[in-house]
Amino acid sequence: METLTDKSAITEVTRHFLALQEYVPLRPIHTEDSYEAAISSLNALLDQGAANEEHPLAALVNALGTLIQQYEAIHFPPEPVSPTDMLRMLMEQHRLSQSDLPEVGAQSVVSEVLSGKRELNLRQIRALADRFKLPPEAFL
Numbered sequence: 001m002e003t004l005t006d007k008s009a010i011t012e013v014t015r016h017f018l019a020l021q022e023y024v025p026l027r028p029i030h031t032e033d034s035y036e037a038a039i040s041s042l043n044a045l046l047d048q049g050a051a052n053e054e055h056p057l058a059a060l061v062n063a064l065g066t067l068i069q070q071y072e073a074i075h076f077p078p079e080p081v082s083p084t085d086m087l088r089m090l091m092e093q094h095r096l097s098q099s100d101l102p103e104v105g106a107q108s109v110v111s112e113v114l115s116g117k118r119e120l121n122l123r124q125i126r127a128l129a130d131r132f133k134l135p136p137e138a139f140l
Contacts, residue, residue: 024064029071038068083120083139084113090132103127 004010020026024041025034042064050057081089091101098110104124112118120128120139129136 024060026060026063026067029067035068035071035075038064038071042068081138083125084116086138087120087128088114090128094132101128103131 004013017026024045025038029035029038042061045057045061045064048057049055050061052058055061087101087104090096091098098107098114101110104110104113104120104127109118113120113124125136125139128134128139132138
């Protein structure tokens with residue numbers, strides 16, 4: 001990749017960037033309208049296959065996605081999920097029953113955890129994190 005030292009190159013890049021910004025908002029997002037425009041542009045790019053890393057616009061999708069994530073982190077922070085809710089969600093996603101979780105213990109122990117009568121201990125948390133490929137913090 002060349003560096004931008006030539007004035008004519010900078011002029012050409014500026015012209016292309018301004019043209020691109022008419023379609024894709026590549027700047028920090030501060031308003032809901034800008035957020036909606038960014039989402040719309042991202043969806044249009046994804047509809048054209050730009051989610052594929054081999055697509056010529058994949059880097060553009062990643063850049064726009066980062067700007068959207070930054071806005072969402074401020075305006076739509078994720079709500080904390082309790083360890084019990086996390087375990088329930090994972091059980092549902094993986095179609096597991098209480099007896100399918102030997103990491104936690106016997107079915108009666110899993111039942112007590114899910115009902116809130118018992119908390120997960122450190123050994124159980126580590127085992128669940130390993131099984132589901134999540135950081136242990138997901139269960140804290």
